[in-house]
Amino acid sequence: xxxxxxxxxxxxxxxxxxxxxxxxxxxxxxxxxxxxxxxxxxxxxxxxxxxxxxxxxxxxxxxxxxxxxxxxxxxxxxxxxxxxxxxxxxxxxxxxxxxxxxxxxxxxxxxxxxxxxxxxxxxxxxxxxxxxxxxxxxxxxxxxxxxxxxxxxxxxxxxxxxxxxxxxxxxxxxxxxxxxxxxxxxxxxxxxxxxxxxxxxxxxxxxxxxxxxxxxxxxxx
Amino acid sequence: xxxxxxxxxxxxxxxxxxxxxxxxxxxxxxxxxxxxxxxxxxxxxxxxxxxxxxxxxxxxxxxxxxxxxxxxxxxxxxxxxxxxxxxxxxxxxxxxxxxxxxxxxxxxxxxxxxxxxxxxxxxxxxxxxxxxxxxxxxxxxxxxxxxxxxxxxxxxxxxxxxxxxxxxxxxxxxxxxxxxxxxxxxxxxxxxxxxxxxxxxxxxxxxxxxxxxxxxxxxxx
Numbered sequence: 140x141x142x143x144x145x146x147x148x149x150x151x152x153x154x155x156x157x158x159x160x161x162x163x164x165x166x167x168x169x170x171x172x173x174x175x176x177x178x179x180x181x182x183x184x185x186x187x188x189x190x191x192x193x194x195x196x197x198x199x200x201x202x203x204x205x206x207x208x209x210x211x212x213x214x215x216x217x218x219x220x221x222x223x224x225x226x227x228x229x230x231x232x233x234x235x236x237x238x239x240x241x242x243x244x245x246x247x248x249x250x251x252x253x254x255x256x257x258x259x260x261x262x263x264x265x266x267x268x269x270x271x272x273x274x275x276x277x278x279x280x281x282x283x284x285x286x287x288x289x290x291x292x293x294x295x296x297x298x299x300x301x302x303x304x305x306x307x308x309x310x311x312x313x314x315x316x317x318x319x320x321x322x323x324x325x326x327x328x329x330x331x332x333x334x335x336x337x338x339x340x341x342x343x344x345x346x347x348x349x350x351x352x353x354x355x356x357x358x359x360x
Numbered sequence: 361x362x363x364x365x366x367x368x369x370x371x372x373x374x375x376x377x378x379x380x381x382x383x384x385x386x387x388x389x390x391x392x393x394x395x396x397x398x399x400x401x402x403x404x405x406x407x408x409x410x411x412x413x414x415x416x417x418x419x420x421x422x423x424x425x426x427x428x429x430x431x432x433x434x435x436x437x438x439x440x441x442x443x444x445x446x447x448x449x450x451x452x453x454x455x456x457x458x459x460x461x462x463x464x465x466x467x468x469x470x471x472x473x474x475x476x477x478x479x480x481x482x483x484x485x486x487x488x489x490x491x492x493x494x495x496x497x498x499x500x501x502x503x504x505x506x507x508x509x510x511x512x513x514x515x516x517x518x519x520x521x522x523x524x525x526x527x528x529x530x531x532x533x534x535x536x537x538x539x540x541x542x543x544x545x546x547x548x549x550x551x552x553x554x555x556x557x558x559x560x561x562x563x564x565x566x567x568x569x570x571x572x573x574x575x576x577x578x579x580x581x
Contacts, residue, residue: 162390162524162547165417169383169520172414179416188409188420193393195400196386199409199418248548269548286552298548299390300524303383308554317567320557324571326383327469327490327519329558330551331507333529336541337550346538350545 148178149313152202152210152237154250155181155189156220156230161196162299163216163247170306170322171212174314182207184229192219204233209240212309217248217268217299224256231256243309245294247302254295255280264290268298269339270356300337303328369399370534373423373431373458375471376402376410377441377451382417383520384437384468391527391543392433395535403428405450413440425454430461433530438469438489438520445477452477464530466515468523475516476501485511489519490560491577521558524549 151171153164172179183189183200190197215234224231234257238244246254251267254260255278264283267275272282287305288295296305307328311319336342342350372392374385393400404410404421411418436455445452455478459465467475472488475481476499485504488496493503508526509516517526528549532540557563563571 160390161386165382165386168417169381172416179414181417193400195393195422196389196402197409197420199420201416286550287554297550298546300547300549300551303521304552304554311554316555320555320563320567321571321574323553323555323557324560324563324567325519325575326521327558328521328551328553329507329518329562330521330549330553331525332544332549332551333508333525333532334537334541334544336544337548339545341550342541342545346541346545350542353542354546 148176149212150178150180150207150210151212151214152180152182152207154213154215154230154233155183155198155200156218157190158192158220159189159216159218160248160299161191161198163218163250163302164198164214166300166302167214167245167247167306167309169326170303170310173322173325174310174318180207180210182233204229207233208237210237211241212243213237213241213245214302215246215250215253216302217246217250217252221249221252224253226256228253228256234259241292243292243294243312245296245305245309247296247305248298251275251280251295252278254293259293260295263293264288265293265295266297267295270298270351270354369397370433371399371401371428371431372433372435373401373403373428375434375436375451375454376404376419376421377439378411379413379441380410380437380439381469381520382412382419384439384471384523385419385435387521387523388435388466388468388527388530390547391524391531394543394546395531395539401428401431403454425450428454429458431458432462433464434458434462434466436467436471436474437523438467438471438473442470442473445474447477449474449477455480462513464513464515464533466517466526466530468517468526469519472496472501472516473499475514480514481516484514485509486514486516487518488516491519491572491575
């Protein structure tokens with residue numbers, strides 16, 4: 140008799156939904172999927188390709204939310220769908236269902252909005268994309284301007300690319316610092332951006348206003 | 361009459377093949393796909409989902425190599441398939457066919473092996489994953505230990521995560537520094553890895569040997 144696939148594997152469920160942002164989920168995936176005894180699964184409301192916020196990239200969901208009921212770890216990406224999401228959203232309902240039994244519940248970028256809608260972040264320090272602090276606050280969390288915020292078994296990461304830093308942090312919690320360093324070396328994560336413009340405090344007011352406009356994130360009141 | 365989709369768009373073709381590494385291609389994609397007047401397409405030998413080197417993630421190819429004959433820009437990811445690839449590989453044949461008319465020909469990680477097999481890197485400075493310098497050299501390129509190597513209209517990036525730095529470099533070439541900085545801010549690329557282990561020179565000999573073993577990249581002769 141074949142054992143159930145995750146009898147001896149740590150299941151890490153990477154959530155997908157229409158208009159997710161690809162790097163939000165692929166960053167953590169690449170830091171975690173090759174770890175020993177890990178079963179990475181992509182999960183969505185329905186199986187099949189799920190289209191990202193650009194409309195150009197699809198990642199295949201191999202499991203449905205209804206099938207992934209006891210994941211050890213969940214990773215929820217951000218995107219553009221969170222702006223219209225409410226408590227009845229399939230992602231939110233799934234988080235509410237599985238969070239009580241996860242070992243780690245995590246998000247990248249505005250994935251934290253879904254966590255907040257599921258009640259996971261009530262009164263909890265958390266981060267999100269810099270353009271979404273207000274929304275996170277309105278949902279009862281305590282927005283915290285750090286790259287990766289770990290509180291108990293909830294880890295939230297800042298915008299998009301911060302998921303790589305979050306994934307390495309999580310890899311260290313799961314398997315120790317040396318394994319996390321091994322992953323960092325394997326993915327050659329020795330960042331050398333050609334510019335130093337990755338945070339609102341690092342750019343001109345004009346450039347910040349421009350990015351707020353194109354992303355549709357208003358100036359905070 | 362509808363105009364052909366790329367009559368007024370800059371087509372950026374992101375190559376896929378079995379056993380590609382997801383972050384290699386999603387990093388550059390996320391820095392380029394939202395730029396104005398860009399048409400991002402995922403291209404492979406056949407349309408449909410293409411499975412990555414972990415066996416857990418699929419990205420959908422929406423076009424075939426035969427259909428994408430005049431892309432302005434190509435991005436070739438690394439992975440594990442390049443180890444067995446030869447001049448007859450579909451990716452290599454496609455690069456050979458389209459490179460003469462591209463504006464930019466780019467690679468991430470061992471994607472440079474495919475460029476080399478296509479003859480694009482003969483006698484040219486280029487980079488790749490740190491574990492593949494020997495193979496790149498054997499194919500006639502001049503391995504160069506830099507994060508992003510730009511020579512004429514060929515840009516190669518180091519391992520996996522270096523594609524983000526490459527993508528921002530390319531965004532600057534295409535649209536200017538301010539647009540590239542806007543992208544960096546939008547994806548909040550203000551890296552803060554929890555460790556400093558992203559290059560062979562930054563880790564212990566034991567850890568380097570361990571990663572060489574698990575990645576199947578031997579110690580250079």
